[in-house]
Each structure stands twice: as C-alpha cells, then as structure tokens.
Amino acid sequence: MGAALPLGEPVPADGSFPAGTRADPATAFGVYLHVPFCRVRCGYCDFNTYTSDELRGARQDQYADTLLREVALARQILDGIGPRRPAATVFFGGGTPTLLPPGDLGRMLAGVRDAFGIADGAEVTVEANPDTVTDAVAAELAASGVTRLSIGMQSAVPHVLAALDRTHDPANVRTAVAAARAAGLDVSVDLIYGAPGESLEDWRTSVRTAVDLAPDHVSAYALIIEDGTKLARQIRRGEVPAPDDDLQADMYELVDDALGAAGFEWYEVSNWARSDEQRSRHNLAYWQGTDWWGFGPGAHSHIGGVRFWNVKHPAAYAQRLASRESPAAGREVPDVAARTLENVLLRTRIREGLPVSEVLGEGRHAVATLIADGLIDGPSAIHGRIVLTRRGRLLADAVVRALTD
Structure with missing residues (x-):
C-alpha cells in the first residue's frame, strides 16, 4: 500500500494555499x-x-x-x-x-x-x-x-x-x-x-x-x-x-x-x-520542476512552490471529498537549500543537463574532478552545462552528492 506519506504542515479543510501563493501563468x-x-x-x-x-x-x-x-x-x-x-x-x-x-x-x-x-x-x-x-x-x-x-x-x-x-x-x-x-x-x-x-x-x-x-x-x-x-x-x-x-x-x-x-x-x-x-x-x-496537480489517493502535487499530498487510502479519500473537504493530508514549502538540492538531483538526470551556474558553493569545485573521473561530459561543461556520461548515468547518485556536498 505504498510508503508512508512525508511529514508536513496541515492543510485547511478547504484546501486553500498559504497566503501569498501565486501560480506563474508562464509555467506549464x-x-x-x-x-x-x-x-x-x-x-x-x-x-x-x-x-x-x-x-x-x-x-x-x-x-x-x-x-x-x-x-x-x-x-x-x-x-x-x-x-x-x-x-x-x-x-x-x-x-x-x-x-x-x-x-x-x-x-x-x-x-x-x-x-x-x-x-x-x-x-x-x-x-x-x-x-x-x-x-x-x-x-x-x-x-x-x-x-x-x-x-x-x-x-x-x-x-x-x-x-x-x-x-x-x-x-x-x-x-x-x-x-x-x-x-x-x-x-x-x-x-x-x-x-x-x-x-x-x-x-x-x-x-x-x-x-x-x-x-x-x-x-x-x-x-x-x-x-x-x-x-x-x-x-x-x-x-x-x-x-x-x-x-x-x-x-x-x-x-x-x-x-x-x-x-x-x-x-x-x-x-x-x-x-x-x-x-x-x-x-x-x-x-524540470514545473507545476502539476496530482489527483487521487496518495497523489502528490506541486503548485506555485507549494508541495502537497493526499491521504493514502481510497476510502479516506472518498470520505473527505464526500464531506466537501480537501483530501490533502499535508504540505510544505521547501526552502532554498531543499530546492537547490532537488534541482541538481532532477536536472542532472536529463540529457540537457544542469547549468553549471546553478551549482553552488563547494559543489562547483567538484566539476573538474567529475570530468576527470569520466562522470560528466567535458565539452558540455566547458559550454556551461553538466551532462552525464554513460558512466555518470550509472553513478548518478554519486555525481549529485559531489555537486551538493
């Protein structure tokens, strides 16, 4: 029946977002x-x-x-x-x-x-x-x-x-x-x-x-x-x-x-x-970190920088909606550090890669070593993007750790 839901702050019964939340019309x-x-x-x-x-x-x-x-x-x-x-x-x-x-x-x-x-x-x-x-x-x-x-x-x-x-x-x-x-x-x-x-x-x-x-x-x-x-x-x-x-x-x-x-x-x-x-x-x-709404029991969503997730069991989900309540079980607004880590984790997995400029602090110093180890593509890095080699795809978690430590 799936892993436990994450911890988070409670969601109002009407499902409303935290004050000040805005959805960017240019975001898919x-x-x-x-x-x-x-x-x-x-x-x-x-x-x-x-x-x-x-x-x-x-x-x-x-x-x-x-x-x-x-x-x-x-x-x-x-x-x-x-x-x-x-x-x-x-x-x-x-x-x-x-x-x-x-x-x-x-x-x-x-x-x-x-x-x-x-x-x-x-x-x-x-x-x-x-x-x-x-x-x-x-x-x-x-x-x-x-x-x-x-x-x-x-x-x-x-x-x-x-x-x-x-x-x-x-x-x-x-x-x-x-x-x-x-x-x-x-x-x-x-x-x-x-x-x-x-x-x-x-x-x-x-x-x-x-x-x-x-x-x-x-x-x-x-x-x-x-x-x-x-x-x-x-x-x-x-x-x-x-x-x-x-x-x-x-x-x-x-x-x-x-x-x-x-x-x-x-x-x-x-x-x-x-x-x-x-x-x-x-x-x-x-x-790529765009917006989506996940409908259904246990589904996760991301809208305007807010992450939220629904109650897990179909019976609890149905009961909430029958009572005209939001089925959301919790939510969070990730801070800058969490978003930076997530951005590196997700964007390095795709062929277009991650702009080197989005790697912060000591992580940027790891780029040369990762090139030398054959984990990221050297020419792509010279042109400002971190793109995994095939060996890097096999060791993607290690690349993320090096870029975020």
Whole structure:
C-alpha cells in the first residue's frame, strides 16, 4: 500500500494555499490522475495501490465520480491564485488505470478538460497492463482524447515475470501494442531489470523483444528493493538473492547499446525515445520542476512552490471529498537549500543537463574532478552545462552528492 506519506504542515479543510501563493501563468501545468487499483500486488511494488480485498469500503465503480469532486475543488482553489492554465500533459498512472472501464477514464479526462482546458497538442498518457488492452479499449481511449499508451511489459521471460509477481501473458504485450497502433496511439513500453534469477541473457531477450515491437519510447528501470515490500522480506529471509549492482550495470549498458543501435536516444537516465517529440513530456515536466496537480489517493502535487499530498487510502479519500473537504493530508514549502538540492538531483538526470551556474558553493569545485573521473561530459561543461556520461548515468547518485556536498 505504498510508503508512508512525508511529514508536513496541515492543510485547511478547504484546501486553500498559504497566503501569498501565486501560480506563474508562464509555467506549464500538468495533471496526474492516480488510479490505485490492481488485481495482484507485485512483490517489488511500494506504490499506493490496493487489491479488491484491501479497499475496505471504497468502490472502483464510484472512483471516477469521486476523483471528479477533487477536480472541481482544484479548479476553485487554483482560480484563487492565478489565471487558469490549460493542461499541457495529462497522465493516468497507478495501479492499473485500465482496470477501470475506458468510459470512466474518458469521463475523468472530460472533467479535466471542462475544469482547466487541455492545450492543443497535449500529451495524454494512460498506463496499461497488457492483459487489459483490446482493440475496443484502445479505440475508446483514443476517441476520448488519449494520445499515448504506456504498456507495462517489464520482461519477456516467464520466470522473470514470475519473480516480479507479474501475472500478464507475455504474448499480450504484442497484442496491446498492435491495438494501440490501430487506434492511432503512440506507444511506450516499460521494462525492469535485475529481478531475482534474471540473467544477462534473459535481459537480452527482453530488450530484443521490446525493440522488435517498434515502440516510440522505452523506459528501463533497475529493480530497487523498497522497505516493506514482499520482495524485501524474501531477501531478508534469504529466500531470494538481492540485486547484483555489477550485473545491473551490465544490463544498463546492454539496453543503452541496443536501443541506440535501434534508433533511440537517451533523454533521461532510465528513458529513451525515437525523437524529441516522442519523449514523455509529462515526466519531463517533473524533472524540470514545473507545476502539476496530482489527483487521487496518495497523489502528490506541486503548485506555485507549494508541495502537497493526499491521504493514502481510497476510502479516506472518498470520505473527505464526500464531506466537501480537501483530501490533502499535508504540505510544505521547501526552502532554498531543499530546492537547490532537488534541482541538481532532477536536472542532472536529463540529457540537457544542469547549468553549471546553478551549482553552488563547494559543489562547483567538484566539476573538474567529475570530468576527470569520466562522470560528466567535458565539452558540455566547458559550454556551461553538466551532462552525464554513460558512466555518470550509472553513478548518478554519486555525481549529485559531489555537486551538493
């Protein structure tokens, strides 16, 4: 059911922002819609998701109406801090958004359109489990305004999927991609590497399969063991091995080589696209620090320098909104030091990099050493930007520590 929410100051029942908060009309505005339902809890996952026996009174068939109450509340709150901005990106994440009927997702999207407007050419993404995507589902999503499907492939190897507790049929990934293409949707596939028992050859099979699907975009994430998950408990008891850092580094290099040879270019440490136009604009907005409102239980938002987050459980979320109260559980206004650290952490991950001028204090003296160590690109640094080399992408956390110590 996800990691604990951060601490923060309480939010007024009406959800109003701290005095003086203003939204910059020149800053892009994105919308995240969280659908917290899953058929099965994957052993590695610590997202805020719930299976049917964990809902405790919350109902999937009422979820769209509940979330639309938060959309209406957000419109009222945002109208008080600046001019209305249309959504440049909309992202349905989860959980498994496609466990809901496509008509429900369409109503949620229509509610966003009615409340804020959706910009011309906006990117509208739905995450999907391959088993839930049919020609009819993809066509209905496209008709509602969805432009992009992000398909949770994870692996093409059955024993790796089993180690991750993924229950989808690997063959359905190809079916889902074909359905999305037939509906005119852009396609991204998500992969995970470093699962217990996964060999380098297993990973090569998955990467080759993903490339053969000819998607527009690929995300490949190293498996991270999160406290409180089933997989963390299995590793602690010695039932399965922990991920091997050296093997995961080899896997990263393999996918980077394979995708580069297939015409993809990295634009963020874990993301590759065939062209700049096919990057995930929604996720780039997070890395670039723009504004977004996250709707749904446990969703996080950032508006006008204020960060806030909703109560976690769907039942508590529904109860707050039924009582005409904000579902926000807490908020914070990060200080300059926190924002500087976050800026370095996020901006160094993307291909455009971080302006050297935004590195403060002793961190700027680390640049020469990082170039010498092969972690950041020398010519880019000479031109005023910190851009990770591939070795630097593998050691991105170490680069951030050097730049912020």
